[in-house]
Amino acid sequence: MSFFKKLKDKFSKTEENQEVSDKYKSGLSKTRGSFSSKINNLVARYRQVDEDFFDDLEEILIQADVGVNTVMDLVDELKMEVKRQNIKDSSMLKDVISEKLVEIYAGDEETVKAELNLQPNDLSIFLFVGVNGVGKTTSIGKLAHQLSEQGKKVVLVAGDTFRAGAIEQLDVWGQRVGVEVIKHSEGSDPAAVIYDGIQAARSRNADVLLCDTAGRLQNKVNLMNELSKVKRVIEREVPSAPHEVLLVLDATTGQNALSQAKTFSEATNVTGIVLTKLDGTAKGGIVLAIRKELNIPVKYVGLGEKVTDLEVFDAQAFVYGLFADMIESSDDESLDS
């Protein structure tokens, strides 16, 4: 059974699955539309699998911010595959291309599940980190909403004591979602407010504590040390925590996202990524390189500014979304013949 058949079956078997895939297809319509329609055009334009074909494939992938290195590796592997299987017709290459992309993301694993590491009977502490303006606070608001809907008691702690208005921003989200926000005043020690957040979450018997932090550029050594300190404070209070360190990445970011992932991981041992602003025209292709080089999975995607605009990231669904057009049209073709 071909890879796409497998995927398609997966998503058409149950109604629930269908819903998930539909949501992905519409939510990621821009990503999907431009990406896979380009590959479709590409395949239609070329009868022969030649240098020009690979040049254009490279163009599509680079424009999706996948990154030169990853793209060149991928193209090299494809060239080898073409040689090995003696593929001459470009339409036969579609499967190989998509399979390779999923492989880069998923590796040998059947599925990469993006579930959060929630403690069943204890307080779960999630730390949000990232550079300025990527959507940390917004993602916390959205996730708080989602977890509350699932019946969990959520507490937020305003660890961004630096940026003007950051505490009030989280406070507004707390009110929107109906959860408590623990805060100190602007300019106070972030580690201290996080400490208070943990105590408060415990005394209120909360299920989840979401910790906001100030945005910081990864090359600022002092600020990265400050972040490590925040993490140590959490570890000292709850030895198994933080249960997730979520790096928030803006999908509009180019190759620097790799540097962000690397440095934030060194400072805080990142366990997952929230990829925001996928409702724009940027493709966020850099997560492929991050996954490949640093083995950090994407757990959530942000698809807008509303409280409901946060989706669990499912690698296969994501790739299915990217390639939906291609998959469907290749099925049409097989019906025709």
Place this chain on the structure above:
Amino acid sequence: MAFEGLADRLQETIKKITGKGKVSEQDVKEMTREVRLALLEADVNYKVVKDFVKRIKERAIGQEVMESLTPGQQVIKVVKEELTSLMGGEQSRVAVSERPPTVIMMVGLQGAGKTTTTGKLANLLRKKHNRKPLLVAADVYRPAAINQLETLGKQLSLPVFSLGTEANPVDIANQAIEKAKEEHLDYVIIDTAGRLHVDEDLMDELQQIKQNVNPDEVFLVVDAMTGQDAVNVAESFDQQLDVTGVVLTKLDGDTRGGAALSIKAVTNKPIKFAGMGEKLDELEAFHPERMASRILGMGDVLSLIEKAQDNVDQKKAQELEEKMRDASFTFDDFLDQMSQVKSMGPLEDLISMIPGANKMKGLKNVQVDEKQLVHVEAIIQSMTKKERVDPSVMNASRKKRIAKGSGRPVSEVNRLLKQFDDMKKMMKQMTNMQKGKKGKKGKGFNFPFM
């Protein structure tokens, strides 16, 4: 990792070409390939890179480079010239309206840094230009955005105009201008909400504000870390709002910032300022030349080459080459060489400009003894004309005289003579090699003080 690797690779290619007397088309191809990679890794848009590389190739294969004495360096010069001209000159001026207040609109994607930049710009206008700005909180959507601007206003002791989150941004802008007129404030800076360039309703709102307040400047605020999508964003904002300038934020990070080039290429609007930190005085004039080097990841190698070009007399270089060829190189030529190198600035500075120099074993923290240079100079200056041209006349008494004249020990005079002799032998060898094998040119020689 990838970044440094690329800069090094580029250096490798440059080195290969620099050592050559002739640059073949194949060399240029290889070189442009590396430039292309450098640009792509720096997030310059794919299409922009394509055009750029094409232009470089044309110029590099043209006479300008092929016939030059130092073709390798010439190629790099071409790259830098093209890159800098693409980026435009330095333009950090802000419009001044004849009928105050001057109105500035800040627009851009979510999280780009508009609010912070609004505060910084106000601070700059007041401090540097002695103006009285009014900050306008027109972001009614993002939670606590108004609060953020009000806090900045307090920190700067500057007035902030807001009507809360229920008011319409167009009304807010209109009323703010009235207020500025009443209070004789000469600048109005409108902080608008971040929005996607494809969000029709919100883009329409910006157009309405624009029609109402008729701004003197519309600044597009762009995150320097933006990837390939920068062109779509900039093009779209520019088409809908006719942007007058760009502010690049978060340039204090470690991004290469290729977005700057993409934006300039597609909109042809000047990049006016660069945000260099979170503090309110960290807004600087944008330097296109520095950005060019940064995008290529070349450290200051470009300015090094420029220095060399400014200071090394091409004609002299040619004469020198000829002298090397027929081994008629004298101590006078040697002095000349030294003074040329010295005119480029302190040697340690020069070395530190060479990319990767700090990684090279021999060059790491090298302490060039400038005194040594002075000694060598003194020794040569104590020689007679004849001795300088033909050191073979040198004998013990001449050496003693030179040592005395220069105030250096005889052993040092001997060492210099030996080095000079070795050098000439080497030149001869190279020249012979050249006669035998066409094309390979001498790689230069070691100065006695290195």
